[in-house]
Amino acid sequence: MTDSLIELRERLRCFAEERDWQQFHAPKNLAMALGVEVAELAEHFQWLSEQDSRRLPAAELAAVREELADVLLYLVRLADELGVDLAQAARDKIGRNAVRYPVETSRGSSRKAPER
């Protein structure tokens, strides 16, 4: 079984190659496109209470699911163009966050920790 992030990376790379889209996929452009997709996702939540955002009606959730997919697709494409191993980068970051936000001092607080 292939890891899903690897599988997506390969499929998206082929998708872009077949359509000769790599010319458009400069990291700068992909970063912009990623921001646009995240905003399309956020639009579903902007007038909802936090509470209501936890219990979306089925049709809304289906639309949100598709936006989540779009965000992941652009993120995987961008990481691939930059030569970044996304899964490993995420693991490394969880490790750094565990140091930055110790359980004892972070419990129940949304305060941002200083960068280091």
Added chain:
Amino acid sequence: MTDSLIELRERLRCFAEERDWQQFHAPKNLAMALGVEVAELAEHFQWLSEQDSRRLPAAELAAVREELADVLLYLVRLADELGVDLAQAARDKIGRNAVRYPVETSRGSSRKAPER
């Protein structure tokens, strides 16, 4: 071997539970936080030419790698709170995109296809 998206989902869920952060993790809030991380990523590219965005200096790339990780972490957390299987949603979307952007008519064009 666990799929990396599943592994990240489980680790992030524990991370949030241990810190009692689930109270903050309403989908609305996570969608905002995701947007903030994407902007921190985009900031690295805003004054670069497309060409230069393809060949970042090593220090810049290391910083960008960390921002990519942040985006993935919030995306995985958000999908988990919404009960969405992110890998499957992405596979489904690639399938829809293949229909929406046929190879023959999409080659070399960045034009957006109508929604359906």
Added chain:
Amino acid sequence: MTDSLIELRERLRCFAEERDWQQFHAPKNLAMALGVEVAELAEHFQWLSEQDSRRLPAAELAAVREELADVLLYLVRLADELGVDLAQAARDKIGRNAVRYPVETSRGSSRKAPER
């Protein structure tokens, strides 16, 4: 008395010219920079309840005020580079919104109206 949007436009144009920054101020780049500033603004609100976002502590409000300024500065610069009269564009849009959202049918509803 000069209109404040005109005054800001002129001051920012000089600011950019004096520093030879117009080479960086392609609309594409300014649109990205605008997005980054909006995210820096949003970051102040992401973990707050709606209620708490209405009553920021003074220090927080001072920081938010500065982010609001940054957003306006990039917006004015971008409109100037595109040759758009921002005040007139905004007046026109209010007119269109008044048609799109009639008082009777829009009262108390956050539903988005179809584009036309």
Added chain:
Amino acid sequence: MTDSLIELRERLRCFAEERDWQQFHAPKNLAMALGVEVAELAEHFQWLSEQDSRRLPAAELAAVREELADVLLYLVRLADELGVDLAQAARDKIGRNAVRYPVETSRGSSRKAPER
């Protein structure tokens, strides 16, 4: 003659009051909506070269003009809800930027200055 930012503030306040929309206009929600509008603006530029973003076709420019208006409307509404004088905040920020980016050392450089 009324300053255009004041005029827009007053018109938008009435617009919201007439529709009983102030309940939705928590600063948190307006900041999200502002981000969505900026992304709709950015979408017009994401696959364009910097050069092409400087010379949009007329129809594209008309659409971009409307998005610029949307951004200003939400920005004015947000500043009003927070009690911030937007024009004065922008003037203050230009003053700070003049100190932060002296003409001599900033000429032709897009490097971000340290916060202070």
